[in-house]
Amino acid sequence: MRIGAYEVIAVQAGTFGLDGGAMFGVVPRVLWAGTNPPDDHNRIAMCARLLVLRGPERTWLVDTGLGDKFDAKKNAIYAYDGMMPDEALRAADVDPDGITDVLLTHLHFDHAGGATRTDGSPTFPRARYHVQRSQLEWARDPTAKDRGSFRPDDFLPLYREGRFRLMDGPGKLDDGLEVVVVDGHTPGMQLPKLSDGEQTLLYTADLVPTTTHLRLPYVMAYDNNPLSTLEEKQRILSQAAREGWTLFFEHDVNCTACRVVEEGGFGKGEEVTI
Numbered sequence: 175m176r177i178g179a180y181e182v183i184a185v186q187a188g189t190f191g192l193d194g195g196a197m198f199g200v201v202p203r204v205l206w207a208g209t210n211p212p213d214d215h216n217r218i219a220m221c222a223r224l225l226v227l228r229g230p231e232r233t234w235l236v237d238t239g240l241g242d243k244f245d246a247k248k249n250a251i252y253a254y255d256g257m258m259p260d261e262a263l264r265a266a267d268v269d270p271d272g273i274t275d276v277l278l279t280h281l282h283f284d285h286a287g288g289a290t291r292t293d294g295s296p297t298f299p300r301a302r303y304h305v306q307r308s309q310l311e312w313a314r315d316p317t318a319k320d321r322g323s324f325r326p327d328d329f330l331p332l333y334r335e336g337r338f339r340l341m342d343g344p345g346k347l348d349d350g351l352e353v354v355v356v357d358g359h360t361p362g363m364q365l366p367k368l369s370d371g372e373q374t375l376l377y378t379a380d381l382v383p384t385t386t387h388l389r390l391p392y393v394m395a396y397d398n399n400p401l402s403t404l405e406e407k408q409r410i411l412s413q414a415a416r417e418g419w420t421l422f423f424e425h426d427v428n429c430t431a432c433r434v435v436e437e438g439g440f441g442k443g444e445e446v447t448i
């Protein structure tokens with residue numbers, strides 16, 4: 175798919191499983207088990223789908239998957255089957271050396287896990303890494319609620335080496351490319367939005383991890399501020415439905431991208447081929 179000067183490429187970096195109850199918050203299992211069937215450990219299937227935006231001068235990689243820092247026990251707990259993002263890029267015929275910018279939506283391990291190697295070196299040594307300052311500050315000192323979602327080895331080496339370009343709030347990254355910032359899931363989660371005035375694509379990260387989460391009350395129990403997530407979903411999905419945006423899903427194993435419809439509540443519209 176092309177949007178303006180950018181080639182848009184979806185890259186699959188692996189699959190994993192998370193507890194269905196945690197993924198759907200207050201929504202009863204009988205309501206989500208049909209669309210997201212749990213396994214015998216109550217895990218639902220998730221994927222780590224990365225996004226490449228190849229422009230005339232810069233090539234952006236959005237998120238890096240889980241990487242390879244888990245031991246066998248953790249891999250089994252999360253049913254993780256995946257690869258480092260540079261391998262995933264090669265498998266998708268994208269040269270990892272061509273990545274000039276890595277945009278991390280936030281620093282949870284399933285998003286920033288592949289940002290560094292097990293020895294702490296950057297996976298993309300030639301790239302600038304972009305993260306919101308408020309997210310980095312939070313990740314360095316999280317609450318007990320989401321401490322388990324951060325692995326300091328994913329991001330502290332980058333911070334210590336001064337590799338981060340810290341951003342303060344929403345703003346433009348490049349021609350046609352900007353970030354929307356939301357705080358309900360975790361402070362300073364940034365969602366890249368690419369637009370040429372006709373087509374708009376939003377990478378929804380953990381604001382809308384799967385198409386099932388398009389429904390307003392389907393908010394993860396992981397979220398730090400679920401009422402903020404509700405308000406952010408209402409505002410962003412209303413605009414997306416009105417303006418016909420394409421939503422790109424990081425974690426939906428069955429749907430890469432679709433439009434959203436608003437008929438009473440929000441729901442999945444036409445699928446979009448990336």
Ligand SMILES: [Zn+2]
Nearest residue numbers: 280282359380
């Ligand atoms: Zn997250």
